Amino acid sequence: MAKPNIISKGDLIKSAKECLVNNGIDKFTLRAVAEQAGVTQGTIYYHFKTKEQLLLDIVQDTCESSWSEISELSNQYIISQAIESAKSRCSYDSFFHKLFLTLVVSGFNNETIRGKLGEITQSENNALTQSLLTLWSKTPIDGVSVETWGILINAIVDGLALQALVQKDFPVEKTYEELGQLFKGLTQLLNEGDK
Amino acid sequence: MAKPNIISKGDLIKSAKECLVNNGIDKFTLRAVAEQAGVTQGTIYYHFKTKEQLLLDIVQDTCESSWSEISELSNQYIISQAIESAKSRCSYDSFFHKLFLTLVVSGFNNETIRGKLGEITQSENNALTQSLLTLWSKTPIDGVSVETWGILINAIVDGLALQALVQKDFPVEKTYEELGQLFKGLTQLLNEGDK
Amino acid sequence: MAKPNIISKGDLIKSAKECLVNNGIDKFTLRAVAEQAGVTQGTIYYHFKTKEQLLLDIVQDTCESSWSEISELSNQYIISQAIESAKSRCSYDSFFHKLFLTLVVSGFNNETIRGKLGEITQSENNALTQSLLTLWSKTPIDGVSVETWGILINAIVDGLALQALVQKDFPVEKTYEELGQLFKGLTQLLNEGDK
Amino acid sequence: MAKPNIISKGDLIKSAKECLVNNGIDKFTLRAVAEQAGVTQGTIYYHFKTKEQLLLDIVQDTCESSWSEISELSNQYIISQAIESAKSRCSYDSFFHKLFLTLVVSGFNNETIRGKLGEITQSENNALTQSLLTLWSKTPIDGVSVETWGILINAIVDGLALQALVQKDFPVEKTYEELGQLFKGLTQLLNEGDK
DNA sequence: CATGAATGAGACTTCATTCAT
DNA sequence: GATGAATGAAGTCTCATTCAT
Numbered sequence: 026m027a028k029p030n031i032i033s034k035g036d037l038i039k040s041a042k043e044c045l046v047n048n049g050i051d052k053f054t055l056r057a058v059a060e061q062a063g064v065t066q067g068t069i070y071y072h073f074k075t076k077e078q079l080l081l082d083i084v085q086d087t088c089e090s091s092w093s094e095i096s097e098l099s100n101q102y103i104i105s106q107a108i109e110s111a112k113s114r115c116s117y118d119s120f121f122h123k124l125f126l127t128l129v130v131s132g133f134n135n136e137t138i139r140g141k142l143g144e145i146t147q148s149e150n151n152a153l154t155q156s157l158l159t160l161w162s163k164t165p166i167d168g169v170s171v172e173t174w175g176i177l178i179n180a181i182v183d184g185l186a187l188q189a190l191v192q193k194d195f196p197v198e199k200t201y202e203e204l205g206q207l208f209k210g211l212t213q214l215l216n217e218g219d220k
Numbered sequence: 221m222a223k224p225n226i227i228s229k230g231d232l233i234k235s236a237k238e239c240l241v242n243n244g245i246d247k248f249t250l251r252a253v254a255e256q257a258g259v260t261q262g263t264i265y266y267h268f269k270t271k272e273q274l275l276l277d278i279v280q281d282t283c284e285s286s287w288s289e290i291s292e293l294s295n296q297y298i299i300s301q302a303i304e305s306a307k308s309r310c311s312y313d314s315f316f317h318k319l320f321l322t323l324v325v326s327g328f329n330n331e332t333i334r335g336k337l338g339e340i341t342q343s344e345n346n347a348l349t350q351s352l353l354t355l356w357s358k359t360p361i362d363g364v365s366v367e368t369w370g371i372l373i374n375a376i377v378d379g380l381a382l383q384a385l386v387q388k389d390f391p392v393e394k395t396y397e398e399l400g401q402l403f404k405g406l407t408q409l410l411n412e413g414d415k
Numbered sequence: 416m417a418k419p420n421i422i423s424k425g426d427l428i429k430s431a432k433e434c435l436v437n438n439g440i441d442k443f444t445l446r447a448v449a450e451q452a453g454v455t456q457g458t459i460y461y462h463f464k465t466k467e468q469l470l471l472d473i474v475q476d477t478c479e480s481s482w483s484e485i486s487e488l489s490n491q492y493i494i495s496q497a498i499e500s501a502k503s504r505c506s507y508d509s510f511f512h513k514l515f516l517t518l519v520v521s522g523f524n525n526e527t528i529r530g531k532l533g534e535i536t537q538s539e540n541n542a543l544t545q546s547l548l549t550l551w552s553k554t555p556i557d558g559v560s561v562e563t564w565g566i567l568i569n570a571i572v573d574g575l576a577l578q579a580l581v582q583k584d585f586p587v588e589k590t591y592e593e594l595g596q597l598f599k600g601l602t603q604l605l606n607e608g609d610k
Numbered sequence: 611m612a613k614p615n616i617i618s619k620g621d622l623i624k625s626a627k628e629c630l631v632n633n634g635i636d637k638f639t640l641r642a643v644a645e646q647a648g649v650t651q652g653t654i655y656y657h658f659k660t661k662e663q664l665l666l667d668i669v670q671d672t673c674e675s676s677w678s679e680i681s682e683l684s685n686q687y688i689i690s691q692a693i694e695s696a697k698s699r700c701s702y703d704s705f706f707h708k709l710f711l712t713l714v715v716s717g718f719n720n721e722t723i724r725g726k727l728g729e730i731t732q733s734e735n736n737a738l739t740q741s742l743l744t745l746w747s748k749t750p751i752d753g754v755s756v757e758t759w760g761i762l763i764n765a766i767v768d769g770l771a772l773q774a775l776v777q778k779d780f781p782v783e784k785t786y787e788e789l790g791q792l793f794k795g796l797t798q799l800l801n802e803g804d805k
Numbered sequence: 806c807a808t809g810a811a812t813g814a815g816a817c818t819t820c821a822t823t824c825a826t
Numbered sequence: 827g828a829t830g831a832a833t834g835a836a837g838t839c840t841c842a843t844t845c846a847t
Contacts, residue, residue, distance in 0.1 A: 031831075031832095032831090032832090046328075048329070049325075049326075049328055049329035050245060050246070050325055050326075051245065051246065051326075052329070054815080054816065054817085055816080055817065055818090056815085056816080056817095064832075064833090065832070065833055065834065066817085066818085066833095066834085067818090067819085067820090067832065067833055067834065067835095068831080068832055068833075070817090070818065070819080071830090071831065071832065071833095072831095075817080075818080076816095076817065076818090123328055126321060126324060126325055127325050127328070129321060129382065129385065129386060130244075130245060130321055130322050130325045131244075131245075132386060133241075133244055133318055133322070133385075134243070134244030134246075134247070139385075139386055140388075142386040143386040143387040143388065146382075146383055146386055146387060147387055150383075166401070166402055166405035166406070167401070167405060168398060168401030168402070168404070168405065169398045169399075169401050169402045169405065170398060173394070173395055173398040173399075176380070176383065176395055177376060177380075177395075177399070177402075179379065179383070180375065180376050180378075180379025180380045180382070180383060181372060181375050181376055181379055182379070183375075183378070183379040183382050183383075184374065184375025184376055184377070184378040184379030184380075184382075185371070185372075185375045185379075187324065187341075187375070187378050187379075187382075188341050188345075188371065188374070188375060188378075190324065190328075190334075191324060191327060191334055191337040191338040191341055192338040192341060192342055193335075193338065199368070200368055200371055200372075203363060203364045203365060203368040204364075204368075204372070206361070206362070206363030206364050207361055207363070207364045207372075209363070210361035210362060210363065210364065211361070214409075227806095227807095249840080249841060249842085250841075250842065250843085251840090251841075251842095259807075259808090260807070260808050260809065261808090261809090261841095261842085261843085262806095262807060262808050262809070262843095262844090262845090263806080263807055263808075265842090265843070265844080266806065266807065270842080270843080271841095271842060271843090421810075421811095422810090422811090436718075438719070439715075439716075439718055439719035440635060440636065440715055440716075441635065441636060441716075442719070444836080444837060444838085445837075445838065445839085446836085446837075446838095454811075454812090455811070455812055455813065456812095456813090456838085456839085457811065457812055457813070457814095457839090457840085457841090458810080458811055458812075460838090460839065460840080461809090461810065461811065461812095462810095465838080465839080466837090466838065466839090513718055516711060516714060516715055517715050517718070519711060519772065519775065519776060520634075520635060520711055520712050520715045521634075521635075522776060523631075523634055523708055523712070523775075524633070524634030524636075524637070529775075529776055530778075532776040533776040533777040533778065536772075536773050536776055536777060537777055540773075556791070556792055556795035556796070557791070557795060558788060558791030558792070558794070558795065559788045559789075559791050559792045559795065560788060563784070563785055563788040563789075566770070566773065566785055567766060567770075567785075567789070567792075569769065569773070570765070570766050570768075570769025570770045570772070570773060571762060571765050571766055571769055572769070573765075573768070573769040573772050573773075574764065574765025574766055574767070574768040574769035574770075574772075575761070575762075575765045575769075577714065577731075577765070577768050577769075577772075578731055578735075578761065578764070578765060578768075580714065580718075580724075581714060581717065581724055581727040581728040581731055582728040582731060582732055583725075583728065589758070590758055590761055590762075593753060593754045593755060593758040594754075594758075594762070596751070596752070596753030596754050597751055597753070597754045597762075599753070600751035600752060600753065600754065601751070604799075616827080617827095617828095639819080639820060639821085640820075640821065640822085641819090641820075641821095649828075649829090650828070650829050650830065651820095651821085651822085651829090651830090652822095652823090652824090652827095652828060652829050652830070653827080653828055653829075655821090655822070655823080656827065656828065660821080660822080661820095661821060661822090
């Protein structure tokens with residue numbers, strides 16, 4: 026009774042991600058993943074040695090997606106566009122941030138996961154810093170390195186997402202609007218300082 | 221064979237928190253909690269109707285602790301001290317943030333938990349805004365309301381904690397030092413603007 | 416739905432032994448043991464940490480039973496009675512030897528089990544040697560130490576049991592009858608030699 | 611992607627035997643056999659209808675090997691050489707006896723296997739008896755038929771092997787040395803009796 | 806108050822087996 | 827001939843939960 030459906034590893038990972046986000050971490054069962062993907066549990070074990078390996082592959086996949094976005098950012102986009110993208114993922118039901126935070130929490134007891142998430146976060150910081158450098162000749166506020174600005178922006182994006190995830194009526198629109206103003210203000214400071 | 225040890229609900233909650241943070245969410249079992257507290261599983265059921273209720277009580281307890289800290293903040297402390305306290309909890313092994321994020325992730329599938337965490341986050345925002353108002357007569361950067369500054373600071377604190385949790389060598393010291401400089405810088409802007 | 420039936424570890428081990436012998440080693444499942452004992456699988460796990468531990472306890476129990484028999488042998492019985500007892504366990508459906516051989520085969524991949532079975536076998540050898548020494552002043556055949564006679568008798572008993580287990584029509588009666596004659600003959604040799 | 615390796619049934623049986631002995635009966639899986647043989651599971655199903663059939667073929671093959679040895683024994687070798695060969699297979703890691711006992715235990719729940727093993731054992735007994743008859747004109751001990759001597763020798767060989775399999779420091783050398791003495795002694799008895 | 810024995814559902818995992826290619 | 831993808835039943839084990847004592 027073997028149906029060679031040829032379901033790919035990628036398909037399974039996608040189903041697994043949905044499962045993880047929709048069912049929550051403690052109902053993230055292989056049975057649920059199998060159902061979601063329309064295969065049997067055995068099939069999952071044909072592709073992934075263990076549940077942990079599946080989770081690891083989810084992390085890997087998530088990081089790779091992030092990385093490709095980051096690469097585009099550093100090359101083509103400027104800060105304002107990065108923030109625009111962050112805003113679009115800042116909501117009470119953000120798939121992206123639910124997934125990310127769930128993985129972070131899983132990582133608390135799995136150094137491999139934790140390490141990978143750490144790397145990707147650091148890459149984000151670096152990319153943001155590079156982007157800032159194309160915008161600012163120097164820091165707009167003395168004592169705050171552009172490197173740290175990169176870290177802070179990333180922190181703000183994650184921190185706001187976190188708030189939006191727990192506050193149904195979080196003012197995403199307003200906050201991001203003013204965050205934009207903040208950047209304008211900072212950039213203006215630089216120009217004034219030049220005179 | 222009943223030992224009238226008189227273990228309090230609070231003791232159990234404390235043990236449960238430790239369990240949750242140390243063992244991770246998927247090894248957060250009632251047996252583990254019982255062992256941690258030095259009682260049997262039955263005892264837990266004497267105090268909590270279900271496991272979910274225990275989790276809810278953990279959230280409640282955590283929120284209450286937070287609330288009492290917030291109250292102190294609004295009344296007695298100023299921003300710089302709040303930040304100092306945030307820095308002390310920003311580390312790779314932060315019990316507080318591990319607990320908080322674990323609860324947030326649990327909340328993704330439990331509106332009660334999520335709601336409580338949302339409330340407490342909002343309270344933090346408000347308290348920070350109040351604190352800022354005692355420091356700043358108006359916003360240091362046009363277009364960014366003091367309310368939003370409160371939100372942003374809170375976001376930064378959580379976002380930095382998140383980074384520190386996944387990056388073993390995250391530069392906590394340096395980042396918080398420069399975050400301090402940022403505040404000084406902003407406050408100075410206000411004073412300059414006054415002239 | 417907890418019924419405090421108070422089923423003892425010993426009861427479970429007994430059921431497990433029956434299961435092992437009746438169902439065979441590859442159908443020796445915990446479900447089968449549970450059914451045999453009239454409890455649920457969970458109950459088994461309450462008493463034994465793992466399936467392997469249950470098997471180990473079966474071995475231990477079997478060895479202890481053997482040991483108590485051996486002790487009686489050395490103290491009260493003489494060789495001929497030991498052989499009588501061996502004969503009674505020599506059959507196509509011998510519970511004892513089926514169990515023993517099954518454990519031996521399990522031991523091929525478990526040094527703990529193997530070690531215990533080795534110990535008990537050695538004890539049997541020793542006991543037999545002691546028994547022989549009360550019967551024979553010296554060896555009836557030059558060059559064969561009484562120690563070795565002990566080993567050989569034990570080997571014969573096991574070897575015959577093995578044959579009986581695979582040959583439906585093995586002549587147990589006749590063989591043991593002549594084995595008795597053999598001992599008589601050997602003992603007689605000694606007496607003749609004395610003259 | 612079919613590799614016409616032309617792996618023979620015999621090769622698979624050999625791999626399966628190794629698997630059975632090395633991994634033990636409960637890790638005797640078709641996947642393991644396939645790996646051992648360097649083919650995929652499907653290939654095994656091309657050659658054997660079921661796993662049970664493979665096991666049966668292992669038994670068959672083992673019996674045939676035994677039979678050819680036995681034939682040689684009856685025709686060319688004398689008892690002392692048979693014993694020499696038995697000694698060489700009497701060890702803590704005897705592939706032969708591990709395999710044989712494993713098959714015996716499997717046979718407890720499979721009459722086909724059991725029957726075949728019974729037959730081969732009986733053949734061994736007969737061959738030994740025939741060999742003895744070329745050596746002894748009559749039994750060295752009254753009341754013990756030469757037929758029974760054949761059975762007893764076979765039992766000793768298996769029984770000693772069993773002991774060696776569970777006792778790491780079983781005195782194989784010494785025991786077989788004295789077993790040789792025993793035969794010399796018995797043969798001498800005959801000669802003395804002739805006078 | 807608290808325990809310890811028991812449960813039953815469900816989790817992860819393995820494995821013999823099938824079948825299109 | 828042989829493979830690899832898939833299945834589904836069954837196995838080991840965990841865990842929230844119950845309840846008599």
